[in-house]
Structure formats: structure tokens, C-alpha cells
Amino acid sequence: MAPPPPMLMEEVLLRFPPHEPALLVRVSLVCKRWRRLVWGPSFRRRFRELHRTPPMLGFACNILDEDRMMSSFVTSTRFCSPDAGLIGGYRPIDARHGRVLLQRFRNPGDALVLWDPIADERRELPLPPRFTSRGFLWTAAVLCDADGACSHLNCHRGPFLVVLLASGSGKAFICTYSSDAATWSDPIAMEHSTDQISHCSWVQTLLVEEVWP
Amino acid sequence: MEVDKGKGEAEETRKVAEADRDTVTLKSSDGKLFEVSKEAAARLSTVLAGMIAGGSIDDNGTDLKQIGSEALENVVDYCNKHANSIPSAALISSSISFNTAPFKEPEEWERKFVDRLSHDALFDLVEAANFLGMERLLDVTCHKISEMMKGKSPDQIREVFNIKNDYTKEELEEIRQELAWAFYDD
Incomplete structure (x- = not known):
């Protein structure tokens, strides 16, 4: 034929x-x-x-194993990037629009790392000034920062934002990292008492599209 | 346009088309005439929709010189079967604008429609669907061909589709090693 x-x-x-x-x-x-x-x-x-709807190829999870935090990438279909299963020393914080935000808590030291699981590319981000991941209760979110309406189908190599919410030493603040500027914004003090956001490390972030400018 | 007066059936089709404005008459490369619901043709084919809107539909049979009679018969058959289904525009719900509706798995009747076709007829129908800008028929026919490749090794696919292997053994081995996760079953 x-x-x-x-x-x-x-x-x-x-x-x-x-x-x-x-x-x-x-x-x-x-x-x-x-x-x-x-x-x-x-x-x-x-x-x-x-x-349109991206398939679920796997998920990153944190497992508490005999008081040690273990992280793993679990594939849910036959798909695997070169060393996707091995993210020891990292803790997934957030994932959105093809990017995974990890906290590295072992060698060579504290850092936020942006991971593209498809290409297995990692990009280290600096921590905000005067912030240490152990001195604060905190959480963070990563999201696409493309101009205009984005379908989020092919933006995972484009500009992104990281939003960090932290409380410690009686203060609570929020600051954002822009990949375009490659710097953190000045921290914005929050009126909430630190008690109100003291559990933020355990809360999953949620993106409310209509509210975001 | 001249219609072959010797073909009684074609002449009959022309008369029906003229009498009933709900249909349009299409003419294949080999001169056969086919009647199709105007509403379905406009809804399923961007090219026919443009011709209907632009008034370039010929009552004696709109010439489609790129499409043979067997493929055109299948196109018309598909349009007429589809005539009562949900408008494709209803499938688009996202606020982000895309050129096409998202892919949806073929329905049972669409599967049966392409399953009965020979390989050659299927490929001719893919070309006709592409030429006429029939996104849904392209989905259904291309999905069928993709299913024919599922579960087959590259060797088997080359054999079925008569494709020449232009890789060297070394090149194939290199890709297999680099992307070993895709070849666990081999």
C-alpha cells in the first residue's frame, strides 16, 4: 500500500x-x-x-519517613526524564504551568530551585534578602508571567513569578521574584497577625485568575 | 457550467439541488455530482463555508478538482451523517482563542465510518478533509491512522505503510539508549 x-x-x-x-x-x-x-x-x-488539557505524567510528593523528609517524583504513565525519580535533598513547594518549585535543604545549602521536569532542567533562584528558609514559617507559589492572556500550553520556558509568603520574628510579609528582573521585590508587610498565617507552610497555594493583575 | 447530459443520475441530482436550497452540489475531479446538506457543509468545512458565504457555489455542481469521486462520496456521507449532531462551535468554551476546537475522541458512529474504509480510501479522505478544511473529519481519519500504528514496532509500521528506513543501525541504537524509557517492552 x-x-x-x-x-x-x-x-x-x-x-x-x-x-x-x-x-x-x-x-x-x-x-x-x-x-x-x-x-x-x-x-x-x-x-x-x-x-489543550495537558496529561498527568506524574507527580512530586513529600513523604515523611522515620522523621526524615523524603521527596520523590512518581510517574503515573510510561514517562520519565533522565533522573526524575531522584530529587533527594529537595522538597516540592508548588507546581504550576509546567514548572515545579523546589526547596533545596541539603548540599550545597538552602535555595529555591525551579525545575522543568520534562527537560529535567533546574534553575537556582536566590533567596530574598534577610530571609532564611529555617528562620520563618513560609510558603511560595510559582506562576507564568507572560504578557497578556496566556493559554499556558507553551510558556514553561518563558517569564515567571515566584510569590513568597512568610512569617517570623513577629512579622509577616510577602515578596515576589520576577524572572525578567531577576530580583526580589521589597517585602510588603502584612496586617495579619503572624498567628493567622503561621500554618501557611502546610497550605497549598491557589491561583485566583481574576484577582491577579 | 456544463453538466454531462448523458448521466441521468447526475442530472437528477442537479435538479434536486436547484429545487432545494438547503443543499449544495459538489463535483468531483472525475465529474460526478454529489448533494450535501448546506448547513452541515458550512458547519464542518471552513472552505465550503467560505464558498457558500462568498456566493461562489455553482448550482450545476461546484468543482472540486482535487478530490476524486470515492473520497468526495465519503466526505458527503460524513457531512450528511453529521447533520444532526452538536455544532462544533459549542465545543469551544475557553476564553483563550484557538484556531481549532480541541481534539475529542471519535464517537462510535465515526469509528465505524472510518473502520470500513480501505487504507487507500482512508488516506484519500485525509487529503480531502485537509483540502476542505474539515477539522473534525481530519481528527477522525488521522486518529484512525494513528491507531493503526499503536502497538506496532518501527519495523512493523514501515512494513504496513511502505516506508523506507533511512536510519543507520548505530543511529537507531543511540536513540534507543537515550530514550530507553520508551522501549521497555521491546
């Missing part, structure tokens, strides 16, 4: 199921033309646009 029309092969490959990424990798071994198609940036953009 005749091969599928070459011009339309991209349309066929776009309809592969997003929750089974191994299938696309396997068909890219059929011929070089298919490999170039599947691995090209325009294919990835169109694939995300067509399927």
Missing part, C-alpha cells in the same frame, strides 16, 4: 494520545522525516494546542 501522504503525516502524529508519550517516541524511529516532525518546536506547540 502507498505510504501516508507525507504532507499530512504531521496531522496524523498530532492525533497520538498525549497520555502515552512513549508512542510518539517510538514512531519517531520509523524514519528521519517523522523524527524531525515529532521533535520540532512547531509540532510541540500544535500538539499542546490540539489536546
